[in-house]
Amino acid sequence: MGVRNYLIEGVSCTGKTTVCNELQRSGYHAIHGDRELAYQGDPESGTRTDTASHENHIWHVDKVKTLVDNQDEPVTFFCGGSRNFSKFIDLFDGVFVLEVDMETLNRRLDERPENEFGGKKTERELIARLHQTKEDIPKNGIIIDAAAPIEHVVDAIVRQCKVNKR
Known part of the structure; x- marks a missing residue:
């Protein structure tokens, strides 16, 4: 939906939903991927499954492509986690990976x-393992310290978008 499109990823509890809300509040076009694009399916084939699991939390690739192709907005942020991001990551102008320290992660998990x-x-044990291994997040994303106040996190993302535009 944007002339420029960015993916915002990260392990659970790193702040993807909060960042999306703040981007929207600040006037940016931002999509809650976990709400608007996600379903349970096989990450390779996209076939729907009845198995509700972290590994099967994927996004509709065709919907992502359609949204990226629509250039009504100057910039669009796609926020959320997807186990099939490799199927559409090349469509984005950039990828941001939200990271937090273990103390912040545990505090946020305690609040869930x-x-x-x-x-x-x-689920907490899985999230802690994924936080350490970083096995299911994009490898070449720009790391953003998401333990900072939300305004600073969003400012860092927007600033990087402007730098990468040049």
């Missing part, structure tokens, strides 16, 4: 209700 991902003990 049990009915949200990360609220259960087994």
Whole structure:
């Protein structure tokens, strides 16, 4: 939906939803990928599955392509996690990876209700492992310290977009 499109990724509880909300509040076009594009499916084939799991949390590739092709906005941010990002990451002008320290991650996990991902003990253990291994986030993204106040996080992202535009 933008002339320039950016993916904002990160492990659970790094602030993707909060960043998306703040970008929207600041007047930017931002898409909540986990709400608007996500479903449970096979990361390779895209085939829907009844298995609700972290590994099957994927985005509709065709929807991502359609949104990227629409150039009604000067910039669009796609915020959220997807296990099939390799299928569409090349469509983006840049990728930002939100990172937090373990103390911040644990504090945020403690604040999660049990009915949200990360609220259960087994999910917390998975998130902690993924935080350490970084195995399911883009490798070549621009790292953003998401432990900072939200205004600073969004400013850092917007500033990097302007630098990369030149």
